Amino acid sequence: MQQKKSMKQQPQKSAPTPRILTMQDISCVGQCSLTVALPILSACGMETCVLPSAVLSTHTGFSTFTFRDLTEDIPSIMENWKQQGLLFDALYTGYLGNVQQIELVKELAQNVLVPGAKTYIDPAMADHGKLYVGFDSAFVDAMKTLLPIADVLLPNITEACLLTDTPYREEGDAAWMHTLAEKLLAFGTKNVVLTGVSTKPDTTGVLVMGEAGEEWYTHALLTPGSHGTGDIFASVFVGAHVRGKSLGEAARLAADFTCLALEETHKDPDHWYGARFEPVLGRLVKMLEA
Ligand code: PXL
Numbered sequence: 459m460q461q462k463k464s465m466k467q468q469p470q471k472s473a474p475t476p477r478i479l480t481m482q483d484i485s486c487v488g489q490c491s492l493t494v495a496l497p498i499l500s501a502c503g504m505e506t507c508v509l510p511s512a513v514l515s516t517h518t519g520f521s522t523f524t525f526r527d528l529t530e531d532i533p534s535i536m537e538n539w540k541q542q543g544l545l546f547d548a549l550y551t552g553y554l555g556n557v558q559q560i561e562l563v564k565e566l567a568q569n570v571l572v573p574g575a576k577t578y579i580d581p582a583m584a585d586h587g588k589l590y591v592g593f594d595s596a597f598v599d600a601m602k603t604l605l606p607i608a609d610v611l612l613p614n615i616t617e618a619c620l621l622t623d624t625p626y627r628e629e630g631d632a633a634w635m636h637t638l639a640e641k642l643l644a645f646g647t648k649n650v651v652l653t654g655v656s657t658k659p660d661t662t663g664v665l666v667m668g669e670a671g672e673e674w675y676t677h678a679l680l681t682p683g684s685h686g687t688g689d690i691f692a693s694v695f696v697g698a699h700v701r702g703k704s705l706g707e708a709a710r711l712a713a714d715f716t717c718l719a720l721e722e723t724h725k726d727p728d729h730w731y732g733a734r735f736e737p738v739l740g741r742l743v744k745m746l747e748a
Pocket residue numbers: 483485490491514516517518519553582590685686687688689
């Protein structure tokens with residue numbers, strides 16, 4: 459028998475989806491930056507919005523590539539968002555095209571975030587002791603000026619050394635890494651998530667330091683590494699943290715997922731230019747629910 463409806467049924471309102479703005483490049487080919495951040499943040503349940511810093515035919519690890527700088531477009535995009543009253547629940551920056559864009563990040567943080575929104579800065583500019591092609595010391599100095607606005611800074615060891623004028627070391631002990639993170643916090647960054655911290659052979663890990671104290675997470679070192687693993691780590695970290703995981707939980711999850719992606723990559727020895735995270739995206743969704 460059909461029940462008579464006494465009230466008009468209201469559509470069920472679901473919990474609001476956090477709207478995150480990520481500013482980094484589009485490398486058309488190469489499994490890095492936005493082609494990594496978007497699927498991962500979506501898998502984390504975020505509404506993703508983008509501000510492309512540049513369009514490259516491939517990432518800069520290829521022997522040749524094109525590069526279109528989009529700096530000129532950014533002020534009018536920001537102005538339009540202001541006119542439309544569009545605000546974001548979090549800001550996550552990755553690879554930026556030049557010093558001017560670093561200044562624009564500060565404007566974004568001031569103008570298009572809801573009160574209390576967190577700013578995540580991945581100072582993506584270097585690895586293995588070297589700056590990526592196209593960056594110089596002026597870019598490093600400009601990047602230092604973003605540290606005071608970072609709720610969470612996500613550098614690798616090379617970037618942390620550059621930002622703190624510390625000579626790069628392949629192998630440092632725990633005290634050296636602790637000091638590196640401390641120096642970054644002294645710039646005004648609230649939390650540092652330092653990747654590639656290795657205190658024992660065959661291991662690597664993450665050091666989280668800041669508001670909640672200090673946490674180390676050590677896991678197996680999977681070699682060879684790959685382009686884009688920093689972007690995979692940072693995207694999972696941001697997605698998990700915005701979802702409500704603690705800094706330590708988000709760091710562990712991001713490290714575990716990056717290892718899964720590297721394991722997938724190693725199944726295809728010819729896949730040299732990026733990490734194959736796509737086959738394990740479904741596992742990320744389950745890891746987030748655990
Ligand atoms: O994954 C970092 C990254 C992002 N974007 C571009 C890059 C790199 C690293 O090489 O070249 C364009």
